[in-house]
Amino acid sequence: xxxxxxxxxxxxxxxxxxxxxxxxxxxxxxxxxxxxxxxxxxxxxxxxxxxxxxxxxxxxxxxxxxxxxxxxxxxxxxxxxxxxxxxxxxxxxxxxxxxxxxxxxxxxxxxxxxxxxxxxxxxxxxxxxxxxxxxxxxxxxxxxxxxxxxxxxxxxxxxxxxxxxxxxxxxxxx
Numbered sequence: 001x002x003x004x005x006x007x008x009x010x011x012x013x014x015x016x017x018x019x020x021x022x023x024x025x026x027x028x029x030x031x032x033x034x035x036x037x038x039x040x041x042x043x044x045x046x047x048x049x050x051x052x053x054x055x056x057x058x059x060x061x062x063x064x065x066x067x068x069x070x071x072x073x074x075x076x077x078x079x080x081x082x083x084x085x086x087x088x089x090x091x092x093x094x095x096x097x098x099x100x101x102x103x104x105x106x107x108x109x110x111x112x113x114x115x116x117x118x119x120x121x122x123x124x125x126x127x128x129x130x131x132x133x134x135x136x137x138x139x140x141x142x143x144x145x146x147x148x149x150x151x152x153x154x155x156x157x158x159x160x161x162x163x164x165x166x167x168x169x170x171x172x173x174x
Contacts (some may be wrong), residue, residue, distance in 0.1 A: 009034070061128040063090060063097040064113070070135060071111040076104040084158065085118045089125040122154030 006028055009015045014034035018027045067088065076084070084104040091098060101112040101120075126134070130149045133139035144150035152159050 061132050063093050063100070063128060066128070066132055066135065067100045067102075067111055071102055071109055074102065074109055076107050076109060080104050080158070081121075082106070083118065084122070085116070085120050086122045086124060086154075087120045088131070089123065090128045090131065091125070092127045092129075120154075122152065122158050124150065124152050126150040 006015065006017070010017055010028070013031055014037070015028045016031055018029060020026070082105065086102040086104070088100045088102070089098060090100075097113075099115070101116055101118075103110045103112060103116060103118065124131075126144070126149060130139065130144055134141050134144050134150060139149070141150070145152060
């Protein structure tokens, strides 16, 4: 279904597709027309956050979708080392979906669903419900840490960058 939607957006000129070699990654980028819709999308998102009840959205959280969205929207920062590994832990997730790794390397971000075997630089632990609320902007990142709903461990030079990478704030548009 997602591929079908992306093809439709490409057909109407809102996104362009970029292939990175045979069998490699594919990226979709907004065109000028797609970017022009930014203010409309942001306004609709603000309306939705104010008027739509979020509780039904939190009943069946899809761990893979949440992590893919985070991976798609966070960004590597120039001060990161050659490789930065962030492990996410969701104790309440189904057994094989409790851990995910984001790997920031050479300006790119990749996601692993099994341990990639690298040393972990930053660890983030939260329930799926809390992480979703934080990611969607329904709960403040700092407040979630302060009350113990979300734990982030690692060198301060990396953990303080959570806001700048996009992790600690709602990302309505990439």
